[in-house]
Amino acid sequence: MSNTNQLLIEKYIEGKLSAEEQTKFELRLVSDAAFAKEVNEAKDLLIAMHAFGRSELKKELQGIANAAPLPSPVFSVIRDEEAKGSEGQNPRLGRSYWRIVSIAAAIVLICTAGWFFIRKETSPETLFISYFEPYPNVAAPIVRNGAVKKPLEQALLMYEQQNYVAAIDQLLAIAQKKPTEVVSFYLAMSYLSNGNAPEAIKRFEALKNHVSASYQKQALWYLALAFLADKQVDKCKSVLKQLMKEDNFYQKKATKLFKQL
Amino acid sequence: MHKEIIENIRSGKREALVNLYKQYRVDFIKWAIKNFYCSPQEAEDAYQDTTIAFYENIMKNKVQELSCSPKTYLFAIGKNILLSWAKKKSNQTADIEHIKDVEDDELIAFEKIALSEQQSNILAAIKALGEPCQTILKLYYYDRLSIRKIVEKLGYKSENVVKVQKNRCMKRLKSGIEETGLKEDLR
Numbered sequence: 001m002s003n004t005n006q007l008l009i010e011k012y013i014e015g016k017l018s019a020e021e022q023t024k025f026e027l028r029l030v031s032d033a034a035f036a037k038e039v040n041e042a043k044d045l046l047i048a049m050h051a052f053g054r055s056e057l058k059k060e061l062q063g064i065a066n067a068a069p070l071p072s073p074v075f076s077v078i079r080d081e082e083a084k085g086s087e088g089q090n091p092r093l094g095r096s097y098w099r100i101v102s103i104a105a106a107i108v109l110i111c112t113a114g115w116f117f118i119r120k121e122t123s124p125e126t127l128f129i130s131y132f133e134p135y136p137n138v139a140a141p142i143v144r145n146g147a148v149k150k151p152l153e154q155a156l157l158m159y160e161q162q163n164y165v166a167a168i169d170q171l172l173a174i175a176q177k178k179p180t181e182v183v184s185f186y187l188a189m190s191y192l193s194n195g196n197a198p199e200a201i202k203r204f205e206a207l208k209n210h211v212s213a214s215y216q217k218q219a220l221w222y223l224a225l226a227f228l229a230d231k232q233v234d235k236c237k238s239v240l241k242q243l244m245k246e247d248n249f250y251q252k253k254a255t256k257l258f259k260q261l
Numbered sequence: 262m263h264k265e266i267i268e269n270i271r272s273g274k275r276e277a278l279v280n281l282y283k284q285y286r287v288d289f290i291k292w293a294i295k296n297f298y299c300s301p302q303e304a305e306d307a308y309q310d311t312t313i314a315f316y317e318n319i320m321k322n323k324v325q326e327l328s329c330s331p332k333t334y335l336f337a338i339g340k341n342i343l344l345s346w347a348k349k350k351s352n353q354t355a356d357i358e359h360i361k362d363v364e365d366d367e368l369i370a371f372e373k374i375a376l377s378e379q380q381s382n383i384l385a386a387i388k389a390l391g392e393p394c395q396t397i398l399k400l401y402y403y404d405r406l407s408i409r410k411i412v413e414k415l416g417y418k419s420e421n422v423v424k425v426q427k428n429r430c431m432k433r434l435k436s437g438i439e440e441t442g443l444k445e446d447l448r
Contacts (some may be wrong), residue, residue, distance in 0.1 A: 014321075045434075046402060048383035051374045052395075053403020054313055061282060061309040068283070070290060070301055129291055161283055 005035075009042040068162045069194070124236075128228045131257055134159075134193045135218060139182045152183065159186055164194035181207065185215045192222060197230040217243070221250040224257070237261055266331055270319050273406045273414055282312045285332055289339060297343045307346060311339040314371035320405045342371050386437035394430035401427060 011017050012025050029036050137160050140153045149157065155170035171187040188203035204223035208216055220243050227236035240261075243254035269277035286308060293304035315335055329337075376384060387395065393415070400406045400414065408420045408427075417423050 044377070044380050044383055047374065048376065048380045048387060049398060049402040051376055051380070051384055052387045053399045054317075054374065056399060056403075057313055057316065058309055060279075061312055064279060064282065065286070065305055065309070068286075070287065070305075129295070134287075162287065 005038060006042065009039050010046070012039070013043060013046055068164070124228045124231045124233060127257065127260060128225060131228075131253065132192075132225050134162075135185075135189050135222065137186075139186065156186060159190055159193075162193070164190045168194065181210055181212055181215055184210075185219065188219070189222065192226050192229065195229075197226045200226040201230060217248045217250055221254065224254070233261055263330055267319060270316065273400070273404060273410050278312070278316055281315075281331060281335070282308075285335055289336065292336070293339065293343055297347055299343070299346070303346070307339060307342050310342050310371060311335060314338045314342070320403075338371065382441045383434075383438050386434055386441050389437055390430065390434060393426065394433060397423065397427050398430055398434070 008017075008021075008025065012022070017025060029039060137156045140150070140156045151170065151174050155167050155174060158164075158167040158170060167190045168187065171183055171190060175183050175187060184203060184207055188200050188207060191197075191203065192200035201223065204219045204226060207219040208223060210216070210219075220239055224236045224239040224243070227233070227239060237258060240254045240258045243250050244258060266277055266281065270281075289308045289311070290301060290304040293299055293307055294301060297304075299307065312335070315331075315338055318338075387398065390398070396415070397411065400411050401408075406414065408423050411417070411423050412420055415423075417426075
């Protein structure tokens with residue numbers, strides 16, 4: 001394939017030829033069999049290249065995902081039972097027919113198994129997922145200027161990037177030397193975000209009694225969520241009650257969650 | 262801010278894409294699980310495809326300027342991908358929370374590539390190429406970076422060096438394809 005042809009073909013495939021060039025190109029395509037063959041080969045080549053590039057990018061993204069696991073096990077539970085609704089719908093039947101059937105089915109379900117739905121709505125896993133947000137990094141805002149970072153900055157950068165395993169390691173190392181409240185709080189947060197609720201519970205409980213108590217309310221809220229993730233609903237409720245008593249940032253959320261439990 | 266992200270991605274800064282991918286990953290997966298009843302693995306997979314579609318559309322210059330935030334755009338693509346996934350599973354009806362959609366269908370499309378036999382042969386030949394050919398061809402044909410950008414990214418001396426190298430790679434690839442083709446014929 002000559003170079004000029006190649007460029008021309010690439011432009012054609014990407015739709016970047018001018019109208020005049022396009023007409024010329026298409027005329028040649030029908031009249032010149034060798035040229036047509038060349039165009040086809042180039043097309044195959046570009047498609048294969050595209051598939052290659054895409055699979056490489058996919059691998060890269062998978063690698064990132066594997067390095068930062070989701071806060072399990074809470075993620076693995078939700079709602080797949082709920083998805084098992086109606087079976088094998090027949091597409092030939094009209095939509096309205098199915099709408100009526102589904103409404104009827106829904107009514108039957110609600111009447112006969114209402115309790116079942118209510119129970120599912122409030123399953124601790126689902127609630128945890130809808131309420132949990134990792135606490136933002138406010139302790140060491142990340143400045144991206146390439147300067148050498150202090151250990152805590154490094155740790156919180158990993159935390160921000162959801163690389164919780166690395167963040168935990170780093171925070172544990174810092175805590176050995178200087179177990180400040182900030183370090184303990186983000187350590188507990190990292191455990192919870194990484195799906196280790198029992199460890200998080202231990203650490204949040206210690207924090208809520210901490211002397212300076214600057215993270216007290218946060219610790220209470222996330223302690224409640226950690227209990228939720230650990231399916232200890234009663235303990236979750238009693239922590240929420242504490243939050244509901246007085247005016248604070250989490251009061252509304254706590255009240256709402258409490259009602260759903 | 263939005264403009265900058267898009268510009269950075271388009272100019273070949275991989276970390277701009279990677280940061281975006283990391284930033285919305287958990288949100289997306291939660292959202293997908295809640296609204297499409299998929300498993301975390303399926304949601305993760307859909308998010309990767311979403312990011313790929315997002316990236317490809319930017320690199321193809323389909324997206325000049327975003328009228329919405331990258332997040333909205335990302336979720337619009339994701340919704341499209343998850344809807345067709347749900348359709349395939351067919352016996353599910355998903356109730357999707359309302360998000361502001363991107364108007365243009367083409368902008369949220371993501372087509373799986375089905376390779377013909379010949380195209381699979383070519384793919385095998387690309388994989389057998391090794392470096393630096395794989396990277397150069399990928400950057401040129403998939404990432405659609407200009408020769409100048411490739412020079413910057415890979416630290417070559419000049420555009421000419423890259424051009425020569427790229428032509429060499431294409432030649433090697435073509436003979437590679439012929440070889441695999443011959444092997445196929447002999448079978």
